[in-house]
Amino acid sequence: MKKSDKMAGLAFLLLIAGLGIAALFIVLFAELAEEVMEKEFGLFDRAIIGLMEAGSGSTMDNVMFIFTEMGSVWFLTVLSIIVLAVLGFKMKDKWGMLFFIIAVGGGSLLTVLLKNLYIRERPSINPDIDAIGYSFPSGHSMGSLIFYGFLIYLIIRTRQRSWIRWLFVAILTMLIVMIGSSRIYLGAHFPSDVLGGYIAGLIWLILSLIALEWIQWHSRSPVPPVHALRKLLGPLYRTVRAKLAFFTD
Template sequence: MGLNDIPRRTYIYLILTFSLIVSGMWVFAELADNVLEEEKFLIDQKVQQFVQLIRTPTGEQIFSFITDLGSVTFITISSIVLAIVMFFIYQRRKWRILYFAVAIIGIGLLTRVLKNVFGRERPNIFEEYDGTGFSFPSGHSTGPMVFYGFLIYLVIRSQWDKAIKWLLGIVLFLLIFSIGFSRIYLGVHYATDVFAGHMLGLAWLISCILVLEYTLWRKK
């Protein structure tokens, strides 16, 4: 297959993909620059005020469970299980496993390094909610974005019925942002921590998938 054989819609997808990567990194860079200058964000104050109005004991229990679905322990165990499942599904092509590992391990290392670089203190320290260490960017936003986002990619690339793809995609999409919101609701992250984490995770995820798709195309 040569370049002339590539459908026109593929070029459209590539343009949209690169636009998402550039936009995600630009938004993250803008927020990161302000964090380095120790500026206060109005959006953080407004969101915290809103959360205080809607916080309830029942809500804390619900979001405590949801936040665990984005913890390092849960994502690590789930990633190992998914890698094993992919090993048996894609026996002839292991590239998806390789790039999945690169995506998960890479975002984990990148998040840890960036947390230490920016050194932003959390709004509150709650060990029971995994709310220790530095705050920016939110690891419960970067990790789930890459893990559950990769699941969405696998669902899209599967042979399942479109209705099932849409259902699973929407559920996983809502889960990603529910985990992020849980960090704000539980008071262990600022809204900008979560938003920056989502943007960074999205840019990293799309980059890994783009290289994966190129590799699979070259192998064909």
Template sequence: MDKQLIKKLSIPIIVLLIGLGIISLFTYIFVELGEDLLAHEIQLFDSSIIEFLKTLETDTLDQIMIFITELGSVWFLTTMSIFVVLALWFKAKDKWGITAFIVAIAGGGTITKVLKHHYDRGRPSINPEIDAVGYSFPSGHSMGSLIFYGFAIYLVAKSKRSKPVKWCFAILASFLIFLIGTSRAYLGAHFPSDVFAGFLAGFVWMTLCILALEWAEWRTKYHIRPFRAIRNLFVQRFHDNPEK
């Protein structure tokens, strides 16, 4: 019985610890980036990438980037989120998945606003037509797109679709996330460091929501209270080997 319990407990706890480790690392990088916002290194990083992007400017690429940036806009991600929730409900009746997804999307929007007001960074340029208003750091498009498309990758990976389909979707969605972030810097809506920070913050929040979902589903599946089970396991071992 102990071996079965240890097997049930070990994998999710290892995954949880790895996930929390990654979250801690990304959070540390984000905080350091925020503290060094006006440092010479950050300014050099931003200016070098902006100068490079300027060399790529063409009228055709401008229109492509305007289209791509809309794929990370609030109205588009909100519309697509509604479709995802409906799909999760009618196809799988996945209450835990719906809850985690809504929390991820809604919470991500709230966190973005809080961070923007905290760091109070101005934009490279103001352009309401491409949703370039308000504060700049971190990029809401970058953070929102990473949360939405990243969560979509997770949901597809958990589905019963074939591996080639899963890999193709993951690669395309990841590339789209990158393009959305790039479009924000190309169009002058954000500094490159805003985009990078948005990806970091989005990844941290998305990972937290996915870990919470996996933890809840695991507890529901095995009907185990992990911390109580671990305590009982140690108590049982102590009673079996009191001399140790």
């Protein structure tokens, strides 16, 4: 088998694995949402909120307010314009631009849809910290995971030194966690809202990146994906068939 065929076939298997992971997270989100609607997460929510309240203070209030603003609609919108400019003018990545818009814009629409589907009331209403509307899932948590998660994907694909890439990955991952934590601390969401936002955001991000990789593969690779997969799995299929024939004869 040619090396190009083998690499294309393996890439196809990775895409299939990504879809499988997304499917598992969909099931997990559905289970979480069902438990939330049946109010089975009350003990979990109270325990996390109690820990947050134990560490509260004026300095922590200011820190958490900064983090929550970094996941707000206006802040992510400004950063999105910058990212699109870099993708379009510097990197000349039209597919990256398109699927970034799909990921971030589609994620925002999905957040609204899910909130109006589950209609969970917030722990408190506070317009100053963008705590209005329904609570589940957390829009800040979902939006930040999609946006900063897409940035992580773009950073990993760059040719920067490995330690620089992983430093930025660690910083952005911590930022995602702190944005979700800030929503709990400031009383805008229950912990289960934040967990639901992370899971829903991860599902949408995975699907968006799989679609992006698929399109880029088609546009760059001379090897048709189905043909590559057939050639990769052909020897395995023939081996299994031969063994089955041996045991059935």
